Amino acid sequence: MTISLTKPLFSKHLLRVTLGAIAVALLAGCANKGEPAYTPKELRSFEETSSLNSVWRRNVGDGLGRARYPIAPAREGDTVFAADATGLVMALNADNGERKWQTRLDTPVSSALNAVAGHVYLGTRNGEVIAINQRDGSVSWRSRVSSEVLAAPQANQQLLLVQSIDGQVTALDRASGEERWVYTSTQPSLTLRGTGTPMVIDPVTFVGTANGRLTTLDNRNGQPLWDMQIANPRGRSEVERLVDLAGQPVLSPDGRLFVTSYNGRVVALEATRGSVLWESNLSSRHTPILVGELLFVVTHNSHVVALDANSGREVWRNNKLEDRWLTAPSFADGRLVFGDFEGYLHLIDARGGDIVGRTRVHKSGISVRPVTEGKIIHVQANNGRLETLEVTP
Template sequence: MIATRFPHTLRLTLGAGVLALLAGCASKGEPLYTPKELTDIDATSSLDTRWDTGIGDGLGRARYPITPARDGARLFAADAEGLVVALNAKSGERNWEIDLESPVSSGLSAIDGQVYLGTRNGEVVALDQQDGSEQWRARVSSEVLAAPQANRELLIVQSTDGQITALDRQSGDARWTYKSSLPSLTLRGTGTPQTIDPVTFAGFANGRLVTLDNRTGQPLWQQQVAIPQGRSEVDRLVDLTGQPLLTQDGRLYVTSYNGRLLALEATRGKLMWERELSSRHTPLLVGDYLFVVADDSHVVALDAQSGDPLWQNDKLEGRWLTAPAFADGRIVVGDFEGYLHLLDARDGQLVGRTRVDRSGLSVTPVTEGGTIHVLANDGTLETLDVSP
């Protein structure tokens, strides 16, 4: 458990493991979801290692969500102590590495020749993709766990105190800020904003989704995705820790802890459909299939238009799965024991598995076609190819 002090209040944040233990207290000390043992599968897909390397000290004892990022032929990764590395995504050759001399805490974003990341000290750093040179460094209100998100002009940063800061992408100067109210107890982590040129969609630990005007930072509409219920503060956790998923035709999918999965009409927030489904992860859309990893580590596929269930796989229950990724017809998830699993996207059957590293996998795999990049908790970075 991590305690962070803010003016006039004390807010506690719970990591996933602590949350499981607390939730289990109401059931004779049993964990909320006992991890299922892995059983043999009829593997029809293979995972072949192309290259692997080490990225410093990895994600640290707190397992910061330092997800790598790929932009074209380059893959960017970092460790919790401030090492940032650029690699050739195909060969694993190191193009450059630098030491930020600041502890990294967020996932990476790579776009239009720059790499963006956040630190435990409440800094946001922009690096040049070509050589790693620092372009600018800006200060926000608190620690940054969510990967900064860019549109053409702005870099949108969500910090752990519930504040959204819009920075100028070229200079790092602050354009506007928006502050939400937070409950006294939250999950460790923050939602990742989704931004396009006109607006930003942001979810908060109070269960609310807010749409902000990118010209001013003023809210345009709000939606209560999850409503706190229950007697204990743990029962009343309703954090939106995933990223809202926006489609090209204007649909918005939002997950919540202890709450609902919503499909909204993005311009006004009109509800299209809803399902009772608790998830801390960002959903994945492939065609008309919407994939969600629930908090019990069931992998669920729904019809994106109607919300009707298509399939559900519970064979990885309790294994603390990562958010899902997609690679050449397969859903890709990692687990707490370091296994990488492949599920057939059409029917949910497990079709492949390999162990990357015993330290475990907690950040989302990065995929490009049939290639998977996965960073283990201890900093092992492995690139695998899916076949056939």
């Protein structure tokens, strides 16, 4: 078991115990068992074939807060949207960083942002979901869900799907915020900090939960169409039995669904019926990324693994960033992009798996997934610094 003192991982929602107290207790348990401590690999020199050149940077309020809320930025068109944990939301010109507008909400933000079809959607610590007009920053509507929201709300043409930390999934009318239906799942007493992010298409929603199950919901009424166990709890302690589906399922154009799980496996499914196409024994709490016929996974110990999307065969693995708390991967012009706990941004060649570029954004660390558009990367550090970089050549 590996625990980070700099980035809390566990939360006990049912007892509402503080993250810090749990982390200390778990660390004490590890010490008693004589298990190895968390030891990130030191960075080594490499042959740099890609440069990361800063285009602009902005400070977005007070950043992600002491609890490191997963407030990842979003981009739509020529605008980048970012927020901080106190409720500051900003819209910035993607090319030069010029501020278009700034809104101060009266409630703290806790979720990643999602910018789609003229609105920015986000969740708050007190269980609100807020729709903000992309044009001027005005609030279009607010709606209440069952508990704190950490995952970015996900939209199809009619609905906004919100997964809160108690495992409940709420479907809201995208235009008005009115509740359409609710799906509730059982939660184990101990879970990873955070929740899965639903994958939403027009007819159905794919939902991963903290009990290791994947469910497909009918978007007309929220009823399950099929349900399966992706990861099975093992071990004697609650920590060993963690099996959260904490990432977002990835759907390919031809109807394959790729799902990661913590202490479990990576599974490829036939999306309409849930039949298993292949599986690989990799533990991951991150959303994978599909590029062509390669599926890229960041494991729980920060190995970067490329899998053949057709068979699950391991194509390559890079372990040179082991235990550096890599973010979920993004993709920029043939390179995979990751941030780490010390604030470095890393580039890995997607074909061969070699590290080809690196720069440091800020020593406060990077814990949210970078946003990419072609060769452009937008990355937000934990202290709120939002930097835009260009990959060359």
